[in-house]
Amino acid sequence: MTRRGESQRRGRGVRAATAAGIAAALTILAACAPVGAPPTPAPPGSGSSEAATLPEVFADGLDAPWSMAFVDGAVIVSERDTARILELDATGAAREIGVVEGVRSGGEGGLLGLAVHEGELYAYSTGERGNRVERRELRGEPGGFSLGGPTTVIDGIPSSSNHNGGRIAFGPDGMLYITTGDAGDRPSAQDVDALSGKILRLEPHGGVPDDNPFPGSPVYSYGHRNPQGIGWGADGTLYASEFGQDTWDELNVIEPGGNYGWPEVEGMAGREGFIDPVQQWAPGEASPSGLAVTDSAILIANLRGERLRAVPLDDLGTSTETLVGEHGRLRDVAVTDDAVWVLTNNTDGRGEPRDGDDRLIVLPRD
Numbered sequence: 038m039t040r041r042g043e044s045q046r047r048g049r050g051v052r053a054a055t056a057a058g059i060a061a062a063l064t065i066l067a068a069c070a071p072v073g074a075p076p077t078p079a080p081p082g083s084g085s086s087e088a089a090t091l092p093e094v095f096a097d098g099l100d101a102p103w104s105m106a107f108v109d110g111a112v113i114v115s116e117r118d119t120a121r122i123l124e125l126d127a128t129g130a131a132r133e134i135g136v137v138e139g140v141r142s143g144g145e146g147g148l149l150g151l152a153v154h155e156g157e158l159y160a161y162s163t164g165e166r167g168n169r170v171e172r173r174e175l176r177g178e179p180g181g182f183s184l185g186g187p188t189t190v191i192d193g194i195p196s197s198s199n200h201n202g203g204r205i206a207f208g209p210d211g212m213l214y215i216t217t218g219d220a221g222d223r224p225s226a227q228d229v230d231a232l233s234g235k236i237l238r239l240e241p242h243g244g245v246p247d248d249n250p251f252p253g254s255p256v257y258s259y260g261h262r263n264p265q266g267i268g269w270g271a272d273g274t275l276y277a278s279e280f281g282q283d284t285w286d287e288l289n290v291i292e293p294g295g296n297y298g299w300p301e302v303e304g305m306a307g308r309e310g311f312i313d314p315v316q317q318w319a320p321g322e323a324s325p326s327g328l329a330v331t332d333s334a335i336l337i338a339n340l341r342g343e344r345l346r347a348v349p350l351d352d353l354g355t356s357t358e359t360l361v362g363e364h365g366r367l368r369d370v371a372v373t374d375d376a377v378w379v380l381t382n383n384t385d386g387r388g389e390p391r392d393g394d395d396r397l398i399v400l401p402r403d
Contacts (some may be wrong), residue, residue, distance in 0.1 A: 092360075092400050095378070096129035097393040102384045103203070104151040104327070105371055105378065105397070106158070111179035112378070114397065115160065116384065117147035122160070124182050126396065131218035135173070135184035139164045144198030150205040152213070154241055158184060161203045161215065168194035168201055170215060173243075191255065192242040195220035195233040200263040200280075204327065209273055212246055213239045215255075216277065218263035222367040226260050234261045234299060236277060236291060250294030255292060260297040260311065266328035266337060267291075278325035278337050279314075287314035288335065288348060315353040318342070327369030329377070338367035338379060340387070345370060345379060365389065365399060376401050 065372040101117040112125040113134070119139035134186035137148050137160055146163030153159070169192035174185030190213065194202075200218030208214055219226045219234035226234025229251055238249055238257035245255050266278035275291040285304025289297055289312065298311035305313045318325075324383045335348040344361040360367065360379070368382035377400040383390045 047163060092398055094129075094393070094396045095353050095399045096125050096131060096397040097395070098216055099123075099131070099380075099384075099395040100378045101147070101382065101396065102135070102147050102368065102395050102397070103147070103382070104369055106151045106153045107371065107373060107379060108153050108175065108182070108195045110181065111178050112397070113151060113153070113182070114159065114197075114380070115148045115151050117149060118142040120148040121163065122148070122158070122184065123152070124179070126180060129397070132189055134182045135161050137171070138187070141165055141196075145201050146198065149201065149203030150216075154207050159190065159205055159213065161205050163196045163201060164192070167192065167196045168203070168217065170205060170213070188242075189353075190241075191215070191232075191237070191239060193232065195222065195225065195231070197221040202264055204260075204265050204267055205318070206267050207241075208238075208275065209269055211241070212317050213241055214257065214267055214275070215239070216261070216264040216267055219261070219299065226262065226299045227301065229254065229256050229259055229295070232256075234259065235259050236264060236267065237379075257293060258291050258295045258297060260295075260301075262299040262303075264289075265326040268330035268335065270330050271332055276328065276330060277333050280329050281317075281320060283320065285314070285317040286325055288316040288325070288353070289314050290353070316356065318346060326367070326382075327380075329370045329372045331372055336370045336372065336377065338370040340366045340368065340382060343367065345377075360398075364396065365391065365394070377392050 100119050102114050104115045105119045114123045120137045121133050122135045140148050140162045148162045150161040160173045161170050161171045171187040172188040176183045194217050197220035201218050202216040202218040204216045208213050211293050215237040217233050217235050217270045225231040235256050236258045237255040239255050261262045263280040264277045277289045277291050279287040281303050295312045302311050304317040322342045323339050325337045326337050328337045338348045344358045346356050347360050348356045364381050365383040366388045369380040371378045381395045383394040
């Protein structure tokens with residue numbers, strides 16, 4: 038029997054957290070009302086009092102999952118190496134709704150970020166000629182979703198075996214924001230004519246907004262090494278998490294046209310012309326990937342650090358941590374109206390997979 042089959046037999050609703058981890062999680066989540074969050078799918082055991090106080094495994098047996106999106110109460114997940122897009126039903130069972138064609142998986146490349154906008158599913162992936170974003174009509178209803186054919190939004194984003202960025206999200210202004218890594222070409226992060234090492238901003242169908250900081254260019258900010266998390270506060274502030282090299286990982290407040298320093302600086306340098314991060318961490322304690330913003334905190338999923346970090350919006354220089362070492366590498370986090378959802382990433386070639394990995398974990402809020 039395959040690993041996936043074995044994990045499905047074990048069933049759902051597995052609890053895995055220490056008492057200290059649970060207490061820390063509930064402290065964070067109690068204050069985390071979501072900003073414009075979608076409704077929550079009903080997790081297994083949601084009718085019990087125990088489910089209201091314990092983290093749960095909503096789905097398991099996932100293969101290097103990278104991103105998740107919520108549509109009408111359904112959860113859609115991307116798998117980096119298989120290029121599959123999965124719909125998870127209310128029991129956590131996975132159904133394939135499509136495979137993105139032409140994906141070249143390897144290293145950190147493959148099928149990465151997902152976003153949903155006006156009935157279309159957007160996907161960031163690595164192809165033969167670089168990274169690209171495509172959109173597809175999302176057809177049907179929850180439990181029976183299918184995908185239409187692809188339309189390219191943007192392509193030609195430099196790719197490599199690492200530093201591909203890959204997070205996509207629609208901002209409160211209705212525009213599509215895309216994080217790109219430097220793809221191993223460090224100087225390109227400082228070149229505003231290059232697409233690598235940037236946060237890009239586009240109209241939903243790929244046009245360049247007239248109010249972008251560099252006329253005719255999709256570049257919104259630059260000087261990034263490998264940003265993989267973006268989200269907005271209720272006041273419209275854009276936050277981004279970023280992998281550093283050997284010294285500092287970063288949480289940045291993104292300004293239009295801002296230069297965040299890479300490769301000239303890493304972390305808080307205090308140098309004129311560069312915008313410093315509001316918080317920095319040693320990579321071994323962080324390696325931040327996806328993030329979600331609530332009305333009180335920024336939640337950040339960490340890979341090497343194997344923890345969920347919460348940064349209060351009223352004190353961006355501090356943070357608290359939960360799930361430390363409990364579930365291994367954490368790739369993405371999302372917030373719905375009464376829960377926080379976390380994707381593990383132990384099957385990505387850098388983790389130590391456990392029985393049933395990878396998982397989608399639910400942290401209910403009171």
